[in-house]
Amino acid sequence: MSKPSIVVVLGNRPQFVKHAALQHALNERADDLRVVVVDTGQHYDYELAGVFMDELNIAEPNYSLGVGSASHAEQLARILPPLEELLIREKPQAVVVYGDTNSTLGGALAASKLNIPVAHVEAGLRSFDRTMPEEINRVVTDHVSELLFCPTQVAVDNLAAAGIVSGVWLVGDVMADIAYMLAPAADERWPELRDRFGLESGEFGVVTVHRASNTEPAALAEIVDALTAADMPLIFPLHPRTQHAFEKAGLHVALSEIPGLSILPPLGYLHLAAVVRNSRLVLTDSGGLQKEAFVHGIPCITLRDTSEWVETVESGMNVLVHRDPDKVRAAIAHFADGMPQDPPQFYGEGDASQKIANVLVEHTARSDAFAT
Ligand code: UD1
Numbered sequence: 001m002s003k004p005s006i007v008v009v010l011g012n013r014p015q016f017v018k019h020a021a022l023q024h025a026l027n028e029r030a031d032d033l034r035v036v037v038v039d040t041g042q043h044y045d046y047e048l049a050g051v052f053m054d055e056l057n058i059a060e061p062n063y064s065l066g067v068g069s070a071s072h073a074e075q076l077a078r079i080l081p082p083l084e085e086l087l088i089r090e091k092p093q094a095v096v097v098y099g100d101t102n103s104t105l106g107g108a109l110a111a112s113k114l115n116i117p118v119a120h121v122e123a124g125l126r127s128f129d130r131t132m133p134e135e136i137n138r139v140v141t142d143h144v145s146e147l148l149f150c151p152t153q154v155a156v157d158n159l160a161a162a163g164i165v166s167g168v169w170l171v172g173d174v175m176a177d178i179a180y181m182l183a184p185a186a187d188e189r190w191p192e193l194r195d196r197f198g199l200e201s202g203e204f205g206v207v208t209v210h211r212a213s214n215t216e217p218a219a220l221a222e223i224v225d226a227l228t229a230a231d232m233p234l235i236f237p238l239h240p241r242t243q244h245a246f247e248k249a250g251l252h253v254a255l256s257e258i259p260g261l262s263i264l265p266p267l268g269y270l271h272l273a274a275v276v277r278n279s280r281l282v283l284t285d286s287g288g289l290q291k292e293a294f295v296h297g298i299p300c301i302t303l304r305d306t307s308e309w310v311e312t313v314e315s316g317m318n319v320l321v322h323r324d325p326d327k328v329r330a331a332i333a334h335f336a337d338g339m340p341q342d343p344p345q346f347y348g349e350g351d352a353s354q355k356i357a358n359v360l361v362e363h364t365a366r367s368d369a370f371a372t
Pocket residue numbers: 012013014042043044045046048049069070100101102103133134210239240241244
């Protein structure tokens with residue numbers, strides 16, 4: 001009998017990171033499970049996709065859908081038909097999706113409509129803000145998933161509150177796995193970055209901004225004020241969405257004139273980890289980076305009102321400031337007063353991906369072959 005198979009759907013920056021962790025664990029179970037990888041192509045620029053594949057040693061995907069940039073509906077419309085076709089052909093015992101992007105939702109919908117079990121990695125996260133496209137993607141994906149891999153107890157509780165209790169596994173966080181694993185490799189990159197950008201360890205902030213709500217023109221003007229209020233050397237690797245938005249709003253000059261701020265192209269995984277680990281603090285609207293800062297012991301100022309990673313906020317390591325300059329100053333003062341000593345490691349022991357791989361092997365060995 002041929003071994004069971006899974007299809008893994010990925011397509012953008014944070015998913016390459018999550019997949020790097022799981023791929024590692026799945027490779028160790030290669031005798032038990034065949035893995036077919038589908039890249040939707042939601043992210044296609046080398047800086048958002050290829051560099052992650054290269055640095056994180058991600059194997060060439062088996063299929064590339066090439067969906068590219070488009071509206072949410074159009075992106076989904078481009079993902080669903082080819083994905084359905086290849087799922088019918090591949091007949092996997094499960095489809096694995098990561099996180100909360102349009103590629104996650106596309107994978108979850110295509111699979112669930114074919115009655116193929118969906119395995120959601122990073123299930124149960126909630127910002128409780130339904131204006132965020134990611135929140136809609138999470139809620140829908142969790143409701144059609146059969147295996148729900150939660151990074152935290154809070155995520156498990158969120159699912160229970162939504163009536164989802166079966167197939168839920170508390171495993172820890174796959175992004176924390178890879179952060180722990182690659183910290184030494186990231187540190188090797190630091191001297192080169194320090195010299196290239198004239199940085200001093202512990203003296204500068206790392207900025208990232210790309211959320212839809214923060215790339216509206218009015219929001220961008222407030223981001224400029226918030227970054228000015230930080231009043232310290234800042235490096236800002238610019239996501240292409242954000243760069244286009246600053247240019248369109250006519251605010252790119254104002255951004256470049258913020259004292260002490262250096263604009264960089266998007267950084268690969270190891271370079272970003274290297275600068276974060278050597279920074280004084282992080283200013284971001286990224287979900288993943290809030291947690292990575294925490295894992296590396298770096299304080300975070302979040303340019304949002306909500307966080308899915310509530311533990312980081314409750315521990316005092318992360319402060320939500322919206323885009324308010326006064327709150328940025330207050331957060332910096334709060335961190336200067338002293339950081340929590342040895343905050344608990346909420347995100348597991350670095351073995352979340354192994355636990356997920358084990359459950360997938362066990363589950364697929366038991367399930368009947370998929371048939372349309
Ligand atoms: C997506 C995810 C978000 C995730 C982020 C990581 C959704 C709804 N959002 O946001 O959750 O945190 O990825 O980066 O899925 N672009 C390029 N080159 C690329 C890809 C995108 O220039 O390779 C630009 C295009 O202008 C595009 C815009 O970014 O229109 C938006 O891209 P998209 O993938 O839709 O969403 P992100 O903002 O990247």
